[in-house]
Amino acid sequence: MAHFSFKINGKSHQVDVDPECPLLYVLRDNAGLDNPRFGCGLGQCGACTVLLNQVPVRSCMLSAARANGKEIVTLEGLGTPDHPHPVQKAFIEAQAFQCGYCLNGWVLATKALLDKHPHPTSEQMASAFEGLICRCGSHAQIAAAVQLAAAAKERSA
Amino acid sequence: MALITDNSRRSFLKAGGGLLIGFSLSDSRVLPQLMAAETSANPAPGRLDAWLRVGTDGGIRVFTGKVDIGMGVQTALSQIVADELDVAFDRIELVMGDTAETPDQGGVGGSTSISAGAKPLRNAAATARLMLLQLASTKLGAPPDQLQVKNGVVSVKSDASKNISYAALAGGTDLNEALRVSGGGFALNVEGRGKPKDPATYTIVGQSVPRIDLAPKILGRAKYSTDVRVPGMLHGRVIRPAGAGAMLQSVDESSVKQIPGFVKTVVKANFVGVVAENEWAAVRAAKELKVNWGPPSASFPDNVYHHMRSAQPKATREQPAKGDAGAALASAAKKVEASYEWPFQAHATMGPGCAVADVRTDGVTTVWSGAQKPHALQQGLAQMLGVANDRVRVIWVEAAGSYGRAGDEDVAADAALLSQATGKPVRVQWSRADMTAWGGKGPAVIVDLAAALDAHGEVTALQLESRAFSGTEILPQPNSAGNMLAAQLIGTPNTTGGDEYVGLGGDTYSYAFKNVRSVGHIIAPLYSSSSPLRTTHLRDPNGPAGTFAGESFMDELAAEVGVDPIEFRLRYIEDPRAKAALAAVASKANWQSAPSPKRTRDSGNILSGRGVALALRGGTIVATIAQVEVNRRSGEVRVKRLICAHDCGLIVNPEALRGTIQANLIQSMGRALKEEVTFDRSNVTSVDWNTYPVARWTDIPELDVILLNHPESAPTGAGEPSSRPTAAAINNAIFDATGVRIRRVPFTPARIKAALA
Numbered sequence: 031m032a033h034f035s036f037k038i039n040g041k042s043h044q045v046d047v048d049p050e051c052p053l054l055y056v057l058r059d060n061a062g063l064d065n066p067r068f069g070c071g072l073g074q075c076g077a078c079t080v081l082l083n084q085v086p087v088r089s090c091m092l093s094a095a096r097a098n099g100k101e102i103v104t105l106e107g108l109g110t111p112d113h114p115h116p117v118q119k120a121f122i123e124a125q126a127f128q129c130g131y132c133l134n135g136w137v138l139a140t141k142a143l144l145d146k147h148p149h150p151t152s153e154q155m156a157s158a159f160e161g162l163i164c165r166c167g168s169h170a171q172i173a174a175a176v177q178l179a180a181a182a183k184e185r186s187a
Numbered sequence: 188m189a190l191i192t193d194n195s196r197r198s199f200l201k202a203g204g205g206l207l208i209g210f211s212l213s214d215s216r217v218l219p220q221l222m223a224a225e226t227s228a229n230p231a232p233g234r235l236d237a238w239l240r241v242g243t244d245g246g247i248r249v250f251t252g253k254v255d256i257g258m259g260v261q262t263a264l265s266q267i268v269a270d271e272l273d274v275a276f277d278r279i280e281l282v283m284g285d286t287a288e289t290p291d292q293g294g295v296g297g298s299t300s301i302s303a304g305a306k307p308l309r310n311a312a313a314t315a316r317l318m319l320l321q322l323a324s325t326k327l328g329a330p331p332d333q334l335q336v337k338n339g340v341v342s343v344k345s346d347a348s349k350n351i352s353y354a355a356l357a358g359g360t361d362l363n364e365a366l367r368v369s370g371g372g373f374a375l376n377v378e379g380r381g382k383p384k385d386p387a388t389y390t391i392v393g394q395s396v397p398r399i400d401l402a403p404k405i406l407g408r409a410k411y412s413t414d415v416r417v418p419g420m421l422h423g424r425v426i427r428p429a430g431a432g433a434m435l436q437s438v439d440e441s442s443v444k445q446i447p448g449f450v451k452t453v454v455k456a457n458f459v460g461v462v463a464e465n466e467w468a469a470v471r472a473a474k475e476l477k478v479n480w481g482p483p484s485a486s487f488p489d490n491v492y493h494h495m496r497s498a499q500p501k502a503t504r505e506q507p508a509k510g511d512a513g514a515a516l517a518s519a520a521k522k523v524e525a526s527y528e529w530p531f532q533a534h535a536t537m538g539p540g541c542a543v544a545d546v547r548t549d550g551v552t553t554v555w556s557g558a559q560k561p562h563a564l565q566q567g568l569a570q571m572l573g574v575a576n577d578r579v580r581v582i583w584v585e586a587a588g589s590y591g592r593a594g595d596e597d598v599a600a601d602a603a604l605l606s607q608a609t610g611k612p613v614r615v616q617w618s619r620a621d622m623t624a625w626g627g628k629g630p631a632v633i634v635d636l637a638a639a640l641d642a643h644g645e646v647t648a649l650q651l652e653s654r655a656f657s658g659t660e661i662l663p664q665p666n667s668a669g670n671m672l673a674a675q676l677i678g679t680p681n682t683t684g685g686d687e688y689v690g691l692g693g694d695t696y697s698y699a700f701k702n703v704r705s706v707g708h709i710i711a712p713l714y715s716s717s718s719p720l721r722t723t724h725l726r727d728p729n730g731p732a733g734t735f736a737g738e739s740f741m742d743e744l745a746a747e748v749g750v751d752p753i754e755f756r757l758r759y760i761e762d763p764r765a766k767a768a769l770a771a772v773a774s775k776a777n778w779q780s781a782p783s784p785k786r787t788r789d790s791g792n793i794l795s796g797r798g799v800a801l802a803l804r805g806g807t808i809v810a811t812i813a814q815v816e817v818n819r820r821s822g823e824v825r826v827k828r829l830i831c832a833h834d835c836g837l838i839v840n841p842e843a844l845r846g847t848i849q850a851n852l853i854q855s856m857g858r859a860l861k862e863e864v865t866f867d868r869s870n871v872t873s874v875d876w877n878t879y880p881v882a883r884w885t886d887i888p889e890l891d892v893i894l895l896n897h898p899e900s901a902p903t904g905a906g907e908p909s910s911r912p913t914a915a916a917i918n919n920a921i922f923d924a925t926g927v928r929i930r931r932v933p934f935t936p937a938r939i940k941a942a943l944a
Contacts, residue, residue, distance in 0.1 A: 031447055048447060048467060055467040059422075064414040065407045069537055070619040071470070074876040077537060106407030114406055121405045125397060125842060128850045129257030129588035130404035131537040137405060159884040163876055165537040166257060166588045167853030169887040171846055 034098040038063070039107025049095035053087075054078045056094050057104060065105035066090075066134045069163070076135025076162035080104050086135075086142045105134050108141065116186070117141045120179035121172075128166035135162040140176050148183050150176075227287035227580040229562060232377055233368045237290050238311035239268070241319070241362070245339045245354030247272060247279050249312075252292030252375075253304045254284035255400065256559055257588040258906050259843035260300045262398045266839055267305050270391040271312035271384060273336035274353065284561040284583025293372030294560025296591070296663055296724065298805055298904030301839060305902075307377040311366065314379030318364065322356045386837055386898050393898065395842035400585070412557040412584040412595070413541045413616060420543065421450060422466040423605040423615040424473035426459040427625050428676070430483025430869030431714040435459065442477035452476065453608040457717065458676040460605045462613060473618070483869030485714035492528050495633050495654045500708035502686045510702030512639075515648030519639030523747055525740055528931040529632040529732035531656075531864035534725055535879055538587030539622035540598030544605070545612035550574035554603060557586020558595040563666035567596070568603055571668035571679070590854075590907075591724040594626035596665035600673035623879050624871040625672065628864055629725030630656035632689050634736035639702070644748035646759065648702035651691045655732070657709050658687035661723035675717040687728065694733025696801045698741070698759035719871040720864070727907040730804055731855060731914055735932060738800035738915030742783060742922060751780040752799050752919060762803075764834050764897070768810040769801060771893050772832035776812040783919065784926035792820045795827075798919025800912035806903030807835040808895075811852070813916035814888075817924045822940025826856055826886070826917055831909055832893040836900035844905055848892045851909040857882030859914035861933050 032049045035042060038061050045060045052071075057063045057080065066089050069077030073091040080089045081103040089097075109115035114122065117140050127133055136159070143150055143158040150158070155176065164172065230237040230250065240248045249268050255261040265279040282288050292304055320331045323341035327334070327349050335344050342350035366377035386392070403409040428435070438459060440452045448468035453460040461472040488494035516522055542556040550572060558564045561581040569579040586595050598615055606613040617625075632655040639648040661670055662683045668674040669681040688707030691697065713720050745755035753773055760766055772778075776797065789795055794817045802809045814828040829852045838844055861880045864873045873879035914932055922928050927942050 048471075051467040055465070055470075059465050059467070062416075064410060067411070067413060067538060068616060069539075070875060072619060072875055074619075075537070104407065109406060111402075111406055111408065118405050122397070122402045125401055125846055127257075127401060127404065128847065129537065129585070130401065130409065131257075131411065131587035133404060134407075156885050162884065163537065163881065165535060165854070165881060167850040167855075167857065167882060168846070169853055169882070169884060170849040170890050173887070 032095065034094050036097060036099070037101040039103060045094070047094050049093060051094045052090050053080070053092045053094060053097045054089040057089060057102070063104055063106060067131060069132065074163070075132065076139065077132050079135040079138045081138055081142065084142070084145070086138045105137060108137070115141065116182050117144065117179045120182055121175040124171050124175035124178055126171040126175040127168045132162065132164045136164065136172050140179055144180055144183055148187065149180065228577045229286055229291050230289065232290040232307070232375060233366050234363055235311055235314055235366060235379065236363045238307060238377065239315050241315065241353050241357035243354055243357065245274070245278060245352055247274055248282060249279060249308060250282045250289045251304070251308060252284060252289045252294060252562060253300050254295050254559060254561065254583045255585060256295060258847045259398045259840060260295065261400060262396060262843060263301055263839040264305055264308055265399060266391045266394070266396055268308050268312045270389050271309050272316050274339040276391050276396055278339060286562050286565045286581045290375065291562040292375050294563060296559055297373065298807070298906035298908060299373045300906070301902045302805065302904045303373045307375060309383050310376065310378050310381070313381030313383045314364070314366065315362065315381065317381035318362045319353055319356050322362070323351055326351050326356070392839050395840055398843055410584060411538065412555060412586045413538060415543045415555040415584055415614065417543060417545060417612045420612040420614055421462050421464060421609060422469040423460050423462045423602060423613045424469045425601050425615065425617070425621060426461070426473055426476060426478055427621065428457055428483070428717070429480035430485065431718045432484030432869065433480040433482065436479040436481050439477040443472040443475050446471050446475070450609065453605050455604065456677040458604060458673050460601065462605050462609050485718065485869040487713050487720065487866050487868055491631050492633055495631065495710050498710050500654065501711040502709040504688050504707050506690050506692070506705040508704045510648070512648040512650045512702040512704035515639045515702040516637055516650060519647065520642040521640040521747070522637060523640065523744055524635070524637045525743055525930060527634045527736035527739060529735060530932060531631045531720060532629040532725055532858055532862045533623050533864050533873060533879055534590050534593035534626055535623045535881065536587045536589055536593045539617035539619055540594035540626065541586065541614070541616040542595065542599040542602040543612060543614040544599060544602035546572060546603055546606040548610060550578050552579045552603065554579065554581045554599050555584050556581055556595055556599040557584060557589065558599060558665065559589055559592070560664055563664040564596055564599055567665040567667050567670050568599060571600055571671065571674045572603060572607065590726040592627050592661060592663045592665070594622060596670070597626070597672040600671035604673050620874040624874045625719045627661055627723035628720055630658050630722035632729060632732035634689060634733060636736060636740040638740070638744055640744070640748065644750070646700050646744060649691070649700045651705045653689035653707045654710055655689045655707070655729065656712065656722040657685065658722060658724055658728040659685035660712050661721050663724040672717055680716065689729045689733045691737070694729045695737030696734070696803050698756070699761050700759060720866060727804065727910045730802065730911040731858065734800065734802050734911045735914040735918065738912055739918050739930070742798065742919040743928060746783050746922070749782045751782055753778060754780060756801060765801065765803065765808050768808045768832040768834050768895060771895060772799070772810040772812050772830050775891055775893055776814070776830040778812065783923040785923055788926070792818050794819055794924040796920045796922070796924025798916050798921070798923050800915035800919060802908060802911035804904070804908035804911055807833070807905060807908040809833050809908050809912055811912045811916040813913070813920040815917060815920040815924060817921055817939060819925070819943050822936035822938070822943065824860060824917070824921060824934050824939055826860070826888040828889040828891070829856065829913065830891040832895060833905070833909055834895035834897060835903045835905045835908070836897045837902045838894060838896045839902060841894055844894060845892050847905055848909045849890050851907060852890055852913060853882050853887060855910040855913035856888070856917065857886065859917050859932055859934060860886070861935070863933050
C-alpha cells in the first residue's frame, strides 16, 4: 500500500492503495464515481476512458502510481446537468447510443479530438475512434454527434 | 388500496438547446431491499394499482415487468401511457423490473415489449382515465362525455374555467378496481372498463421524444448494475474451469492470503470464487489464486460443421408441409441445392456481466441485476438457494446491452453463491474473458436448401433441412437453478432446456411456393454441462442464420433463371406491405434492375455490387439492400452503404426507432463480416475484443433507414428484426460484385480471398 494524491474533477483526493491498482478502481471504489466503467481491463475497448492532464487514457491500464499527482477528469466532471459540456450537449442532441455503457470513451475521445483538431479529417477521426468499441453499433449517431460538436465549437470560436 | 402514492421522485430540468433531461433512476431505486423476515410476493396483476398510481402531485407512476435494455423501451412505454391518460410525457415515471413492485410480464425478449408488453399498460391507463373522468364528472357537475382532458387537467368542454386536475381528483380517493387478467409472460394482459384511444387521436405516441435515459447517461449521472453499492458490500470474482468438464482438484488459498483486502475463497464442487474488500483485491486474487484442475473431459471438434453433419441428431421435427416438395423435386426440370453455415457467435456485451447479491442467513435475498427477465431470475435464484420465491427480490438495474440471455443471469447466481458463503452483500463483475468465452452463445447452424425449377424457370418447390445446436439449450428464462452456470458447476443439472429448430417461415421469409417442406434437426450440445459453448438466445435467435441461408438461396435461384433479384422475389410475394418495403428500399438505393452477378465485372482490384434481402419477423417487415466493395486481392469486403426499409406497424417514437435500427444494422454487419466464436479441444479461444472482433469505426457504412409507418396497424416489434436480413444482403452483394457465392459466415478476408482464387 502506498499513499497517492490526485485531483479528480477539480477536487483533491488522497488514497492509500496498492501502487499497481489501476486508476479505474481508484476512481470507482475509492473516489466513489460511477464513471469510468470496466469494459475489458485490457485497454481494448475504451469504456474506462478518463482525461489525464487533458489526454484521454484507459484507466484500466494505468496504475495508481503512474497517475499520482495528475489531474483527472471523468465523464461526470466534464459537465453538469445545468451546464453540460458542449460535446455532451451534442451527444444528447444526436440522441447517440443504445445502452450507453461504452460512452465514456466516445464522449471523452471526441472532446480531446476537437480540442486538438476543431475540424477533424476522417483520418483524424479514425485515429481517435478506431480503438473504441460500441457493441450496440451506435456509430452512426456517434458520428452525427461528433459533427454537431464540431459545428458548435466553430460557432463559439 | 388507494390509487395514490407518494410524490414523484423524478425531477426535470431544461438544459441548453431545449433538451429535456429527465433523471429516472435515482439512488432510491437502488436502495430498497428485503430486510430479514420480510417476504416479497410479485404484485398480482388483476388490480389497477398494480400497474399505475396517480401521485398527489399529478405524477403518474407506472409499474411494469418490462425493462429497458438500451433500445428506448422506457421512453416508448412512457409515451404510450402519457397519451392514453392525456398527461404530459414528463409526468410519467416508470418502475421497471422489480419483482416486489412490478407484475410479472416475462421480462423482455423477442422484440415484444411494445407489441405485447405495452397492452396492459395502455389498458390500465385507459381505465384510470375513465375513473378519473367519472370522479371529475361528479365534482364538476357535468356528464363525462362533456369533459375533456389536457395535461392531466379535466375541464368542461363548453366552459374550460370549470376544471380539476388529476392530482386534486386522486387526493384521498380510492380509485382502485379489479382488472380482467389474461395470458402470462410476454402475453400477460389486463382489461378494465376503460377503452383505449383510437390511434388516430394519438398526440404523444408517434413523436420523437428524446429518450429518457440518454441525457443522464451522457452526463455521467446514470446508474448501471455495475454502480450498485450497498453498505458492507464485498467484491467477488469467479475462476472458471481450465476447460469444459475439468474437475477441481485443489485450491491453495495461501497463494492469495497476503493480498491486502482479501477475504476468502469460496469453493463448491467446481465453482470457485474469491471475495475481497475491494475490487482490485478481488481481481488480483482471481488472477493469482493457485487452482489445480483435472483434465477437461470435453473434446470439441476441429470442424464443427463436419461434426454437425455426422452426429446423430438429438431431435428432429418436420413442420407441417405444403404440397409435396419431394415429388416436385424429383420431377423438376432443374434442381438447385446449396448449404449454408453460420458459426457460434457471442453476445460479448460491452460491460461484462455484473450483479450484487445480498443473501441473508435466513435465506432472505435481494439481488440487483441487469438480466432481461427479473421475475424468472427470482425463481431460478430461489431454487438455487433452496428458498421460496417470495424470499428473493430481484431489482432490475440497467446494464450494458445484452441482446439476449448474455450472462447477467449467470453472474447473479455467482454473486448469490459468494454472498451466501460470506454472509455479506457481494458484487461480482465478470472479466472480459468470463463474458466473451464463458457467456452464453448463439448456436452454430447448417441450413441445406433445395429448390425445384420447372422449364419456365418457375420455382415449384422449396425444401429446407437444418442442423443446429438448440437456441434454447439454456432457456432464455432463467427460472430454474440448472439454467445458470454457477449452479451447473456445483452439480445442478440443466433440466429446462428445449429444442429450438431452424425452419422455413419462422426464420426465413415465407414465399408463396406451391410445395414446401421444412425439417429441422437439433444437434446435442458439444458438452453436456457448464460448457462455454452452451447455446441460448442471441439477438433474433435463429433469424440471422436462417435468413442468411434463405435469402442467399433466393438470390441463387434468381441468378439461375437470370432474373433481377427483386423482380424474382416479387413473383412469390403476396403481402402488399412486403412489396411496398422492397419498392421503398429499391427506390432509395436507386436499384437498377438486372440479374446478378452483374454483367460487366469491374476491372482492377475493387469489385462493387449490390444485394437485397427480405425478412419478416413477428409481423415486422424488413427489406435491406447492401452496397459493397470486394477487394479481390486482399479478400476484404467493405460495406459502403446499407439501406433498410422497416415496417413495424404503428411507430411510437420515430427517431428512437431509427437509432435502434441503425445500431442493429451495424451490429449485424459486424456479425456477418467478423464474428465467429473460436475454440480448441476444450476451451473457447475467443476471449477479448482482439480474438472476437466486432464492427469498428472504420467499418461503418453510410446508413439509410426508411421508416414505413402504419398507424392503423398495431405495433409489431423493432428490437431485433433489422438484424435479420443484413448478412444475406451483404452476401448477395458480394455475389453481384464477384460472381462467387459465399455460403459461410463470417465473410473474412481469408475466406473471401480463398473463394475468389
